[in-house]
Amino acid sequence: MxxxxxxxxxxxxxxxxxxxxxxxxxxxxxxxxxxxxxxxxxxxxxxxxxxxxxxxxxxxxxxxxxxxxxxxxxxxxxxxxxxxxxxxxxxxxxxxxxxxxxxxxxxxxxxxxxxxxxxxxxxxVPTVGITALQALVSKGRLRAGHAVFVHSCLGGVGRSAVQIALARQATVAGSCRDSAADEARALGVEPVVGFDFDPAPLARRFDIVLVAAGPLPLKSARALLKPGGRIVSVLPTPANLARSVLPGPLHVVIARPVTEDIETVARAAGEGTLRxxxxxxxxxxxxxxxxxxxxxxxxxxxxxxxxxxx
The missing domain is CATH 3.90.180.10 (Medium-chain alcohol dehydrogenases, catalytic domain)
Known part of the structure; x- marks a missing residue:
């Protein structure tokens, strides 16, 4: 072998x-x-x-x-x-x-x-699917009708998060490279902005802001949130972990293999809603x-x- x-x-x-x-x-x-x-x-x-x-x-x-x-x-x-x-x-x-x-x-x-x-x-699908599922559902408390913003929406975790959120009747906006905007829209993301976007036009519109890859300034993420919304990051940096234990909207997810979550991801993949x-x-x-x-x-x-x- x-x-x-x-x-x-x-x-x-x-x-x-x-x-x-x-x-x-x-x-x-x-x-x-x-x-x-x-x-x-x-x-x-x-x-x-x-x-x-x-x-x-x-x-x-x-x-x-x-x-x-x-x-x-x-x-x-x-x-x-x-x-x-x-x-x-x-x-x-x-x-x-x-x-x-x-x-x-x-x-x-x-x-x-x-x-x-x-x-x-x-x-x-396993790692990226489980990470996105736990970020949105376990940490973000995703519900039908929620508005979700996914930073880096075409990466592995980001793309999975978009599909999971849409399948659960949420709306999704997100950021990606300018050259990939049409691909993001085809996935169901709207509006689509570049990585260096100005958060002011999207202020206070989202129940969940998911940082799926790359840096997003905390100030920008906060500006996007509705009152009571949640910022969820998949980046367990020392700074993020320190902030996440303080009062505030930031939560960090470190994905863990839970059998029921793996089954949920596998079922979605089999149904074609997660690829x-x-x-x-x-x-x-x-x-x-x-x-x-x-x-x-x-x-x-x-x-x-x-x-x-x-």
């Missing part, structure tokens, strides 16, 4: 495609034959050591979190999934390992893949250079990088 792993924290040059011996699934775990895995920005940050206080210093460490595939074996205590089930989900941050032929995951982090959903489309564009699909044998290219030119990427067997 092969997987992408690294023997020290660092840049893209530390990634290697190497043979490994898969662990047997333990209690509450499953072994999945990976049919597709998806890259996320966090893959690179974790490999660089930005979360080493969580991931530790034991090497080699594997890469990749989001995947879809077929269950090959189950450990003790697994009751919801069986050998042969088609599934989607993710791995714990400390374990990783989705960029591989097979991966061990916790049953609670994995759900059945909708029958009509391709493995590639299934792998593209991520796929920019490129490569076999595992070509994944290291593709990941390197994505990392070095990520701002220009339009959609997900998907890694398949081979």
């Amino acid at each position: 092969k997987r992408i792993q690294y023997h020290q924290y660092g840049g893209p040059e530390v990634m290697r495609l190497e043979e490994f011996e898969p662990a047997r699934p333990g209690t509450g775990e499953i072994l999945v034959r990976v049919r597709a895995a998806a890259a996320n920005p966090m893959d690179f940050g974790i490999r660089e050591g930005r979360m080493k206080q969580v991931t530790g210093r034991r090497f080699p460490r594997a890469m990749g979190y989001d995947f879809a595939g077929v269950v090959e074996a189950v450990g003790d205590g697994v009751t919801r999934l069986r050998v042969g089930d088609e599934v989607l989900g993710g791995t714990p941050i400390k374990a990783a390992g989705a960029f591989a032929d097979v991966v061990v995951a916790r049953e609670r982090d994995v759900v059945h893949k909708p029958a009509g959903l391709s493995f590639e489309d299934a792998a593209a 991520q564009p796929i920019a490129r699909t490569v076999p595992l044998s070509q994944a290291v250079p593709a990941l390197t290219e994505l990392e070095q030119g990520g701002a220009n990427a339009r959609g997900k990088l998907i890694i398949t067997p081979g």
Whole structure:
């Protein structure tokens, strides 16, 4: 079996495609034959050591979190999934390992893949979908009829948030690059503004302001809010975390794998109301250079990088 792993924290040059011996699934775990895995920005940050206080210093460490595939074996205590089930989900941050032929995951982090959903489309949604869902519903308290502003509405989390909000009968405005405004409108965002927009014309119009990527000045976010509205950021910077514990509208979401939320995301993907564009699909044998290219030119990427067997 092969997987992408690294023997020290660092840049893209530390990634290697190497043979490994898969662990047997333990209690509450499953072994999945990976049919597709998806890259996320966090893959690179974790490999660089930005979360080493969580991931530790034991090497080699594997890469990749989001995947879809077929269950090959189950450990003790697994009751919801069986050998042969088609599934989607993710791995714990400390374990990783989705960029591989097979991966061990916790049953609670994995759900059945909708029958009509391709493995590639299934792998593209877990992290960004769960983050958007928890940001809007758990932290933002989204309700039908709410007005939502999504900063960076065409990124992975932002695009997911737009689709989730619209499916729940909210209205959505948002920001993106000027050259992508038509794409945002086609997704259902209106009005669409550039990243350096003046908040005055949109003042006090929104129940939720979601900062899905990149910086949005807190002053600008506050100006957009209706009285009693909420600002939700997916950026757990020290400054944001400090402000979020003080009285005020700012809340920070650190997405956590909740089985019911993964099922909600999977169901929406199966129904076609939650999808991520796929920019490129490569076999595992070509994944290291593709990941390197994505990392070095990520701002220009339009959609997900998907890694398949081979």
